[in-house]
Structure formats: structure tokens, C-alpha cells
Amino acid sequence: MTSESKVKIALAVNGEPTEIAFAPHKTLLEVLREDLGLTGTKHGCELGECGTCTVLLDGTPVLSCLVLGLACAGRTVRTVEGMAQGGKLHPLQDTFADLGAAQCGYCTPAFLLAAEALLAANPKPTREEIKDALAGNLCRCTGYIKIYEAVELAAARMRGEKAEPTTESLYGR
Amino acid sequence: MADKRRVIGKALRKVDAAAKVTGATKFADDLAFPxxxxxxxxxxxxxxxxxxxxxxxxxxxxxxxxxxxxxxxxxxxxxxxxxxxxxxxxxxxxxxxxxxxxxxxxxxxxxxxxxxxxxxxxxxxxxKSIASAEEAVEHPEPRIHDYGDRGNFHKLIDLEFGDANAGIAEGDMVREDLFFFEGSTHLPxxxxxxxxxxxxxxxxxxxxxxxxxxxxxxxxxxxxxxxxxxxxxxxxxxxxGFGGxxxxxxxxxxxxxxxxxxxxxxxxxxxxxxxxxxHRGRHPTLMWVRTGVKKDGAITGMHFRSLLDGGAYGSYGVASTYYTGALQTVTYHIPCYHFQGARAFTNKAPCGPKRGHGTPQPRFALEVHIDKIAEQLGIDPAELRLKTLVPANSLTANYLRVGSMGLGKCIAKVVEGSGWKQKFRKLPRGRGVGLACSSYISGAGLPIYWNNMPHSGVQLKCDRGGGVTVFCGSTEIGQGSDSILAYIVAEVLGIDPFDIAVVTGDTDLTPVDLGSYSSRVTLMSGNAALQAAERARQILAVHAAKKLEIPVDRLSFAERRVYDAKDPKRGMSFAEAVQSAEAAEGTIGTVGSYTPPMSAGKYRGAGVGPSPAYSYSACVAAVDVDPETGIVRVPTIWIAHDVGRSINSAAVIGQVEGSIYMGLGEALMEEMAYRGNRNVVHKIPSLLEYKSPTTLEMCDVITYLVEDPDPNGPFGAKEVGQGPLLPVMPAVANAVYDAVGVRIDEVPITPEKVLKALRKKQKGEPGRHGPESFPDIPWPEPMRVPTPWEGGDGKAVSPGRPAITAERPH
Known part of the structure; x- marks a missing residue:
């Protein structure tokens, strides 16, 4: 039962060439968390219902609990661990932190990656476009509002605009 | 505090924010050992x-x-x-x-x-299985447990404060209503x-x-x-967490x-x-309420009954049952009050404390009931509430001590912000607004097990390099409790919150804090941290003053410095202040702890409800109801919350928005439902089938923070994590009535229920969906407690019952 022989694949994880051997039934989620020690990717159902395990596969958000690790051979995977560079937070991480878009933080990695993919495709999304892009990710803490605001603020900064959070967002009315 | 506040009230980043956004936070399943x-x-x-x-x-x-x-x-x-x-x-x-x-x-x-x-x-x-509370009432056998008040009743409560029937009879109008609140789960x-x-x-x-x-x-x-x-x-x-x-x-x-x-x-x-x-989620609760009111809306007396479906085990259920009757009295003045509560065992996953613990159900009932009373009296529901508010610094009929009370300001904010007066009963069919209010405890007055020790403890260590470590048993569940400790200590010692290491929730390393429940952490661990920090400041001040040759009371602590307030250049770094003190006294460490004030009630059951401070919220919900499909959409909610004082306003708003979100889910879709006729199988044990709001259902939230500082809170702070959830469900229900003229006296307000009520209305029947009866329950002899205005002293007077201060362990 545990004697299933391992398979080895090569892929790029957060920009680094990686070779990894694992039992062939394992999902990408399991390979990341258990075989690569990248526990920043979380799970909420392991059935493709909550979006918590979202990572980017060749730049596209996927539910890593529904992707076989084997299917990732030769592809690029981006997880939350790859977002901060040189000890500096990604603009989305910065705004999520500043606005309180991460409360318990459990769904946060998934939201960050889904938002990053959105901004790569659409640097100036409307509020409705942000809602659509994040509709597959559940968050039970924030009510999503601080997440929208953080995405909008990061988007503005990534476009080179000098943007600050609104007073209402930080201090109410 | 002499200094201008530099940390408290500011919208700072949380101390654990960087770890959370980088995936570095280690949750339990992230741990692995050889x-x-x-x-x-x-x-x-x-x-x-x-x-x-x-x-x-x-x-x-x-x-x-x-x-x-x-x-x-x-x-x-x-x-x-x-x-x-x-x-x-x-x-x-x-x-x-x-x-x-x-x-x-x-x-x-x-x-x-x-x-x-x-x-x-x-x-x-x-x-034989028992699938619902009503079935448990009907079938005392087989008993699910061999303990409890009788048959399949886990708990039966009967408390009467003053003569409620006489009070109700004094009303110009008496109204009776029935409500049902379906169970829901936390779904962390x-x-x-x-x-x-x-x-x-x-x-x-x-x-x-x-x-x-x-x-x-x-x-x-x-x-x-x-x-x-x-x-x-x-x-x-x-x-x-959310209680789960x-x-x-x-x-x-x-x-x-x-x-x-x-x-x-x-x-x-x-x-x-x-x-x-x-589970341990929201108890499905059937409620009956009867209230007497004067023509001007003044309540003359209230009788409230609740029947809770407890599921298979006790959990917090005895407390939950008391909570379904406790906080009715802290918003609108109720001169005499009779509460009867029952909790039944059933063969379902155990219910317990979910955000608002036992109070969202009665709050839903009460706020819809009041909306109906206001309509019957022809008074604007906002006006009616404003006329009957409990005064600040008063005692309620059931001996809850209300301190600061900002509900009036909250109502004024949402009435103005939402354009209530232009909208209520004036919008076209299909669109409506509804108002509801609420209150919640900032920590419980008594611990879960009987003891006379503090509810929260903090140890604080000052390092000679200028860093400070705070140790506290409190538990970070996303609400920001670690940050609260850092902000409070940073404010008192004049250092940067990020210079503070926070060690929490470890029974080997940290002094006991009872836990992250009952919205107790900011007030209780905050007060403990405040005491520990003030004690450290005193020690540092003595030696810094000596070195600077100025009186201690002239010292300021700010920007990592300790200096002469009259001559700010004259001073030293915070690290130097620690070094001076350490040279003179040895290692610098202090402790702080917090015990809530004694509760005023001395009757059995008086342990549930008292709190050092009550938060208040007022909410207006706008709804769009499609009369063809019964689908209810909520575009906007206006919420004003009296938080006493924000320790971090952005974190407070985050809690408000999160509460609105969770309340919206309970109002419209969330239900922990079972197939009673199919062996009590859970209908929906998955995230796909248990409907919760996504980005597509979530409403806009307009938040007003009302700051009515409470003397019992650190810097005046009260709770925010749970209270703002409470008014959402009744506000939505009241708005549905405003939109299409039918009463949905039951949550969740699903399209089927709205359609059923609309069809009944078309047939000329009452346009209502909700429970039709409350079962006969073998209530015990009521415990009679004279109210404060009857000269009561908080003790019960009914014969044969000992008057004790709390639910003590058997």
C-alpha cells in the first residue's frame, strides 16, 4: 500500500529548475506541501470547492488539489513563496498586509496568486472584474472588501501610479 | 497618559501580516516531524x-x-x-x-x-434517533444521554425578573410572534x-x-x-475560528x-x-416572544421563549441557552422580563458557540418583532428604538451593568448615511430597506470553570537592546490579538510595535489567557498588557528620571526615546533607559493581569450575560427582491459600530466587514441541515453544497465607527469581532418586508420561503413564512428575581432555590 514506486519529474517552481520524485497518485498540492516543503499553499477541501490551494501553472490559476503532480512535468509552477523577491514583498503582498486583506491568512496565498494572474492579464481591472476573477476563492474572515481594495491599490502602484489607501478604508466614515 | 497617542487608533499593519502574506505562517497542518x-x-x-x-x-x-x-x-x-x-x-x-x-x-x-x-x-x-428539538420534546425516550434536566432536555431554564405578565398587561398593545433560526456552521x-x-x-x-x-x-x-x-x-x-x-x-x-x-x-x-x-455551530432555535408596549413604543414587559436543538453533546450549550435570553435587555429598556429556555439533545453534530454565541437567534427575533410593533404603532422603527434605549451606566432588569452605550449615535449614523428617511416604505415594489440593532459582550464576566483567578495574564520582558517581548496565553485566530498586545505595549513604552516580539498561546511559555472567545481578548488581554506595560514604564521612568535629573512625571516615552517633555532634546534612547534600569535593578520584567468586575446578578444563571462592556451596532440593509423568483439580493449594508475606542481602526473595520459577510451568509443561504427522514444524514457536508457567500454575493459595506470609550476597556476599547454580525439577519428580513410586504420569520431567507409567503399573500392569507407553533415544554418553577427598581439586590426570592453567583461545577 505504501510501496507504490515513485516517479521523477522536472519542472520549474518559482523560477527554479526542480527535480522531484513522488508517488504517482499525488496531486500538485501534495507534491508542493509534502515533497517540496512549500507549505504556503493551503488546502480547504481537497475537492476543488474552495480555491484555497490556488497556484499558478504556466501563469494560469489552477486548483492544485485537482492537478496531478505528474501533469506538471516540464511546466512552471508559481506559489506564494515565489512572490517576494530579495526580501521585499510583492506589491500585492504589501497592500494585502497594509489594508488587512489577510486576517487569518489561510486563504491569502490563493487570493494573492489569483490576483496576480488577473493583473498580469488586466492591469486596470474594475471592481466587477476583480470580483469575477476571485469568485472561485472563499474567504471567511474579510468579507472580501479589503481584498478588492488591496488588489486595486496594488494594481495602481504596479501601473506606476502613486496610490494610497482611502481614508474610509482605514478609518471608516 | 501625558503623550499624544502614536499607536492607538492608527491603521497600522498587523504584526503577523508579513508572515501571512508570504505563506510563512505555520498552521498546524504545516508542521511535520521526523x-x-x-x-x-x-x-x-x-x-x-x-x-x-x-x-x-x-x-x-x-x-x-x-x-x-x-x-x-x-x-x-x-x-x-x-x-x-x-x-x-x-x-x-x-x-x-x-x-x-x-x-x-x-x-x-x-x-x-x-x-x-x-x-x-x-x-x-x-x-430510535431524534432528528429535531421538537422530536426531542415529544420523545423523552430513548434518552440520548443519561444526564440532563429530564428526558431529552439537556437544560431547562425559567427566570423571571419582576412580574412580566403584569407588565405586559400594562401595554396599550400586546404582540406575540414566532421565529425560527436555522443552524449554521463556522466553516473556517x-x-x-x-x-x-x-x-x-x-x-x-x-x-x-x-x-x-x-x-x-x-x-x-x-x-x-x-x-x-x-x-x-x-x-x-x-x-x-469563529467559535468552531x-x-x-x-x-x-x-x-x-x-x-x-x-x-x-x-x-x-x-x-x-x-x-x-x-461543528459546534449555531444552534437551530425556535423562539416565541410576547411584548407589551405603550402607544409611544415604550416596552412594558416581555416574555421570551427559546428552544435550542443542541445536537448530540453538551459543548457550550448550557451557556448558549442562557445567552438566548440574556442580552435582550441591554439595547431597549425592558422593565420586567420573563425568559424560558430549553436545550434538547438530538442525534446530530453537536452545536456550540458560533460568532455571537446564542445571541444572533434572539436578536433576529427581537429586531423583527420590534419592526412589526413599530409598524403596528405607526412609528418609524428607527424613532421607536431611539425612544426606548437603555441609558448608559445603568442596570437592566436581569442585572446586567451597561457602561458606555453608543447605540443612539449608531442609529443616527446609519439613518443618515443610508438615506433611511427617503427610502423606508417609499421605494418601488421589489426594493426595500430594513433596520436592526444589536449589542454584544466584550468578554464574559465569569470564567468557564469556577475559579477566582485572573482571566488574562501578561508577562513582559525588556531587553537591553531596546526590544520588548510580550508573553500572553491569548490565541491569534486572525482577529489580530497578537497585534493588539504589541500596539498597547508600544503605546505605553513609546516604542515601535514592530520592536516587540509577541509570544502567545503556549501553555509552557505564556501566562493563562482563557482564549479567543466571547470577544474577550482585546479588553481582557489588552488590560493585562496595559498593566504590565505601565509597570515596566514606571520602573524605567524612575531610573531615567534620576539620570536626567528631572521629576518622573516630566518624562515622555515616544519614538523609542525617554525624554523630558519640557525639553525633548534632553533624554535617552529607550534601550539606554532599559540599560539604566537593568544596571540598578537587574533583569527588567513585569506582569499584568485582568479580572472582570463582579457581576451584579446573584441568581443561578447570572453568570451568563455580564460583561465589563457592551458593544453596540446599528445596521440598515438594502435589498432587491424579485417577486417572480423570490431571490433576494443585498446590494448595500450600512453599519455603525460602537467599539468604544479603536486600537487599530483598519483592523476594526476588517472585523466589521467580516461580520457583515458572515451575517449575510446566515441571512440568505447558510444552513446546517439534515435529512430527518433519512437517518439524520447531514445534507451538505461539503463546501460545494454548504452555500456561503462568494465575491459575487457579498454586498457593499459602508462602515461608521462610533467611539464611545468605555472606562473598563483598554484606552476605552470594546469588542468588534462578533457584535456587527448580529443586526444583519433581522435588517435583511425587515428590508424584505419593506420591499415586497411579506414577513420571513425564519433564516435563511431563501427564495422558496419568499415565494411561499408571496403566494399566501396573493391568496389573501397572511404574507408570512415562519414557524406556526411553539411546543409545550415542562418548564420548571420560575426563579423569581426582583428587578433593581423593585428594590431587588440581584438575588432570587423564589423558595427552594439557592441563590448563588454562577453555574458552579457539579
Whole structure:
């Protein structure tokens, strides 16, 4: 039962060439968390219902609990661990932190990656476009509002605009 | 404090924000240790059955299996409340709901553990199952538990403050209503997980996603018969709690025992389906209320009944039942009040404390009831509420001491902000607005088990390099409790909150804090931190003043400096101040603790409801109702919350928005529902079928923070994590009535219910959907407590009942 022989694949994880051997039934989620020690990717159902395990596969958000690790051979995977560079937070991480878009933080990695993919495709999304892009990710803490605001603020900064959070967002009315 | 505030009230980043946005935060399931085993639980497939035999022999022989446990291996019962120690880690003689754990396996892999549970043979002898509270009322036999007030009633309460019937009779109008609030679950995104480790020096360490490490510590010591000194419980950051991780759990005890047997680390991570079986969520509650009112809206008396479906175990249920009757009195003045509450055992996953603990159900009933009263009297519901507010600094009929009370300001804010006066009863059919208010405790006045020690403790250590470490047993569940400690200490000592290391939720390292429940942490651990920081400041000030040759009271602590307020250049760095003090006195460390004020009520049951401070909220919901489909959409909610004082305004707004979100889910879609006619099988133990709001359902939220500082709160702060959820459900229900003229006296307000009510209305029947009757319940003799204005002293006067101050352990 545990004697299933391992398979080895090569892929790029957060920009680094990686070779990894694992039992062939394992999902990408399991390979990341258990075989690569990248526990920043979380799970909420392991059935493709909550979006918590979202990572980017060749730049596209996927539910890593529904992707076989084997299917990732030769592809690029981006997880939350790859977002901060040189000890500096990604603009989305910065705004999520500043606005309180991460409360318990459990769904946060998934939201960050889904938002990053959105901004790569659409640097100036409307509020409705942000809602659509994040509709597959559940968050039970924030009510999503601080997440929208953080995405909008990061988007503005990534476009080179000098943007600050609104007073209402930080201090109410 | 002489200095201008530099930290308190500011919208600062949380101290753990960077870890959370980089995925660096280690949740329980992120932990892994060499030689770690994996645990799986076998759960009952029967809702109610005697366990005739369990055969684990095949499982034990399976390759990779290291240990198998059954109920007899852990015979000592436990439970969160001393009065309901009715759980076993694994069922011994009886299974009480589908999902009740009956055996546990530890194996080298999760797959092997799962395969082993499949090999365990359990011989069940099915018993009649009880699917609802009404069924429990009808069927005292078979008893689900052999304790409780009678039959399948876990708890029966009858409390009367003044002569409620006489009071109600004085009203110009008497109104009676029935309501039902469906159960719902917390649905934290993180599934519960725990890792236990047993070391050769006979010490047990448990990392677990718990909101209450102190209570887990006590339960482990009891069930495992280990000295508490040999057990260390570390609460890992919770990936959402909302009350669902507040009980000591069977899986925590099972992995601890398995670690002791195998001598290896053992981990369990619940599947999403299992999280539904852990539950401890909102009690489904049937309610009846009868109120007398004068023509101007003044309440002359109220009689409130609740019937709670408790599920299979006690959990916090006795407290939940009292809570369904406790806080009605802290918003609108009720001169005399009769409360009757019953909690029934049923063969379903146990209910317990979910955000708002026992108070969202009666708040829904009360706020819709008042909306109906206002309509009947022809008074604007906002006006009616404003006329009947409980005054600040007063005592209620049931002896709750209200301090600061900002509800009037809250109502004014949302009425103005939402354009209430232009909208209420004036919008076109299909669109409506509704108003509701609420209040919640900032921590409970009494601990869960009887003791006279502080509810929260803090130790503080000043490092000669200028850093400070704060140790507190409080538990970070995403609400920001770690940050609150840092902000308060930083404010008092004039340093940057990020210069502070926060160590929390570790029974070896941190002084006891009772846990992250009852919205108690900001007020209680905040006060403990404030005391510890002020004591440290005093020590540092004495030596800094000596060195600067100025009086102590001229010192300011700010911007990492200690200096002469009259001549700011004259001073020293905070680190130098620590060094001076350390040179003179040795290591600089202080402690602080907090115990809430004595409650005014002295009757049995008076332990539930008192709080050092009550938060207040007012809410206006706008709805669009499609009369063809019954679909209710909520575009906007305006919410004003009296938080006393924001320690961090952005964090406060985050709690408000999160509460609105969760309330919206309860208002429109969330239900923990079972197929009563199909063996009490849970309808929806998955995230796909348990509907919760996504980005597409979430409304806009306009938040107003009202700051009415409370003398009992640190810097005046009161709670915010739970209170703002409470008015959402009734505000939506009231708005639906404004939109299409039908009353949905039941949550969730689903399209089917709206359509049913609309069809009834078309036929000329009352346009209402909701419960039609309240069953006859064998209420006990009421405990009579004269109200303060009758000259009462908080004690009960009814004969044959001892007047004691709290629910003491039996």
C-alpha cells in the first residue's frame, strides 16, 4: 500500500529548475506541501470547492488539489513563496498586509496568486472584474472588501501610479 | 497618559501580516516531524446506536499501522463546561450522531491509516434517533444521554425578573410572534489539525488549531491522567475560528494518546467533511416572544421563549441557552422580563458557540418583532428604538451593568448615511430597506470553570537592546490579538510595535489567557498588557528620571526615546533607559493581569450575560427582491459600530466587514441541515453544497465607527469581532418586508420561503413564512428575581432555590 514506486519529474517552481520524485497518485498540492516543503499553499477541501490551494501553472490559476503532480512535468509552477523577491514583498503582498486583506491568512496565498494572474492579464481591472476573477476563492474572515481594495491599490502602484489607501478604508466614515 | 497617542487608533499593519502574506505562517497542518505518524478516525455511520462490539484485529495487522484505539482506551469523559462532561474521545457504549468517532488509527502514512479504518468492524444496534428539538420534546425516550434536566432536555431554564405578565398587561398593545433560526456552521477555511509529540522524559506536547489552549490543556490532563505540568499545548495560528475551535476535541485527545503509545509524533488533519461533524455551530432555535408596549413604543414587559436543538453533546450549550435570553435587555429598556429556555439533545453534530454565541437567534427575533410593533404603532422603527434605549451606566432588569452605550449615535449614523428617511416604505415594489440593532459582550464576566483567578495574564520582558517581548496565553485566530498586545505595549513604552516580539498561546511559555472567545481578548488581554506595560514604564521612568535629573512625571516615552517633555532634546534612547534600569535593578520584567468586575446578578444563571462592556451596532440593509423568483439580493449594508475606542481602526473595520459577510451568509443561504427522514444524514457536508457567500454575493459595506470609550476597556476599547454580525439577519428580513410586504420569520431567507409567503399573500392569507407553533415544554418553577427598581439586590426570592453567583461545577 505504501510501496507504490515513485516517479521523477522536472519542472520549474518559482523560477527554479526542480527535480522531484513522488508517488504517482499525488496531486500538485501534495507534491508542493509534502515533497517540496512549500507549505504556503493551503488546502480547504481537497475537492476543488474552495480555491484555497490556488497556484499558478504556466501563469494560469489552477486548483492544485485537482492537478496531478505528474501533469506538471516540464511546466512552471508559481506559489506564494515565489512572490517576494530579495526580501521585499510583492506589491500585492504589501497592500494585502497594509489594508488587512489577510486576517487569518489561510486563504491569502490563493487570493494573492489569483490576483496576480488577473493583473498580469488586466492591469486596470474594475471592481466587477476583480470580483469575477476571485469568485472561485472563499474567504471567511474579510468579507472580501479589503481584498478588492488591496488588489486595486496594488494594481495602481504596479501601473506606476502613486496610490494610497482611502481614508474610509482605514478609518471608516 | 501625558503623550499624544502614536499607536492607538492608527491603521497600522498587523504584526503577523508579513508572515501571512508570504505563506510563512505555520498552521498546524504545516508542521511535520521526523518519524511522524498519521491518524485517522473511524466515525459512526449510525445516528444513534449501541456499540455492541468493535473488532480492530484486521486493522491492527495492516502494513504500516502502529496503533489502534477504541473508546475503552480513553474512558474518562470531558467537555468544555464543568456541568456537561459528556464526551469521550472515542465512543464507548453508544454513538450519538453520524460522524461520532468510534476508533482511531495511527499509521506510517495517511493512506494506510485510512485503509485501516476501513478494516475496523463495528457492530451497531440501532436506537430510535431524534432528528429535531421538537422530536426531542415529544420523545423523552430513548434518552440520548443519561444526564440532563429530564428526558431529552439537556437544560431547562425559567427566570423571571419582576412580574412580566403584569407588565405586559400594562401595554396599550400586546404582540406575540414566532421565529425560527436555522443552524449554521463556522466553516473556517483551515480544517482542524493537531500534532502530538511524546518525549522520553514523559512530556506531551500538542500543537493544535485551537482558540482555547488553556481548556485543551485541562482536558488533556484529565483524560490522559497526566500532571498538567507535563503537558504543553501550543495553539498554532488558527486559519479561522469563529467559535468552531473553542472546545477540547476528540481528535486532539486521540493523537495525544497515540503519541504516548507509539512514542512518535502523530498528526491528524480533518477532512472538510469531518469539520462538519466537529461543528459546534449555531444552534437551530425556535423562539416565541410576547411584548407589551405603550402607544409611544415604550416596552412594558416581555416574555421570551427559546428552544435550542443542541445536537448530540453538551459543548457550550448550557451557556448558549442562557445567552438566548440574556442580552435582550441591554439595547431597549425592558422593565420586567420573563425568559424560558430549553436545550434538547438530538442525534446530530453537536452545536456550540458560533460568532455571537446564542445571541444572533434572539436578536433576529427581537429586531423583527420590534419592526412589526413599530409598524403596528405607526412609528418609524428607527424613532421607536431611539425612544426606548437603555441609558448608559445603568442596570437592566436581569442585572446586567451597561457602561458606555453608543447605540443612539449608531442609529443616527446609519439613518443618515443610508438615506433611511427617503427610502423606508417609499421605494418601488421589489426594493426595500430594513433596520436592526444589536449589542454584544466584550468578554464574559465569569470564567468557564469556577475559579477566582485572573482571566488574562501578561508577562513582559525588556531587553537591553531596546526590544520588548510580550508573553500572553491569548490565541491569534486572525482577529489580530497578537497585534493588539504589541500596539498597547508600544503605546505605553513609546516604542515601535514592530520592536516587540509577541509570544502567545503556549501553555509552557505564556501566562493563562482563557482564549479567543466571547470577544474577550482585546479588553481582557489588552488590560493585562496595559498593566504590565505601565509597570515596566514606571520602573524605567524612575531610573531615567534620576539620570536626567528631572521629576518622573516630566518624562515622555515616544519614538523609542525617554525624554523630558519640557525639553525633548534632553533624554535617552529607550534601550539606554532599559540599560539604566537593568544596571540598578537587574533583569527588567513585569506582569499584568485582568479580572472582570463582579457581576451584579446573584441568581443561578447570572453568570451568563455580564460583561465589563457592551458593544453596540446599528445596521440598515438594502435589498432587491424579485417577486417572480423570490431571490433576494443585498446590494448595500450600512453599519455603525460602537467599539468604544479603536486600537487599530483598519483592523476594526476588517472585523466589521467580516461580520457583515458572515451575517449575510446566515441571512440568505447558510444552513446546517439534515435529512430527518433519512437517518439524520447531514445534507451538505461539503463546501460545494454548504452555500456561503462568494465575491459575487457579498454586498457593499459602508462602515461608521462610533467611539464611545468605555472606562473598563483598554484606552476605552470594546469588542468588534462578533457584535456587527448580529443586526444583519433581522435588517435583511425587515428590508424584505419593506420591499415586497411579506414577513420571513425564519433564516435563511431563501427564495422558496419568499415565494411561499408571496403566494399566501396573493391568496389573501397572511404574507408570512415562519414557524406556526411553539411546543409545550415542562418548564420548571420560575426563579423569581426582583428587578433593581423593585428594590431587588440581584438575588432570587423564589423558595427552594439557592441563590448563588454562577453555574458552579457539579
Amino acid at each position: 518519524r511522524m505518524l498519521f491518524c485517522k478516525l473511524l466515525r459512526s455511520t449510525q445516528p444513534h446506536a449501541r456499540i455492541v462490539s468493535i473488532d480492530t484485529s484486521a486493522a491492527a495487522k495492516l502494513d504500516g499501522v502502529q496503533a489502534v484505539l477504541v473508546g475503552q482506551d480513553l474512558p474518562i469523559p470531558f467537555g468544555i463546561l464543568p456541568v456537561s462532561q459528556d464526551e469521550h474521545a472515542l465512543c464507548i457504549d453508544k454513538a450519538r450522531f453520524i460522524g461520532d468517532p468510534v476508533a482511531a488509527v495511527a499509521a506510517l502514512t495517511e493512506e494506510a491509516a485510512t485503509a485501516a479504518t476501513d478494516l475496523i468492524r463495528v457492530d451497531y444496534e440501532p436506537l 477555511m483551515e480544517q482542524h489539525a493537531a500534532v502530538a509529540m511524546w518525549s522520553p522524559d514523559q512530556k506531551l506536547t500538542l500543537w493544535t488549531s485551537t482558540q482555547t489552549p488553556h481548556y485543551v490543556h485541562r482536558a488533556l490532563a484529565k483524560v490522559l491522567e497526566l500532571p498538567a505540568a507535563r503537558i504543553r499545548v501550543i495553539a498554532t495560528p488558527n486559519g479561522g 475551535k473553542s472546545d477540547p476535541f476528540n481528535h486532539e485527545i486521540a493523537v495525544a494518546k497515540l503519541a504516548m503509545i507509539t512514542g512518535r509524533p502523530v498528526k491528524i488533519t480533518l477532512t472538510r467533511e469531518e469539520v462538519f461533524y466537529c
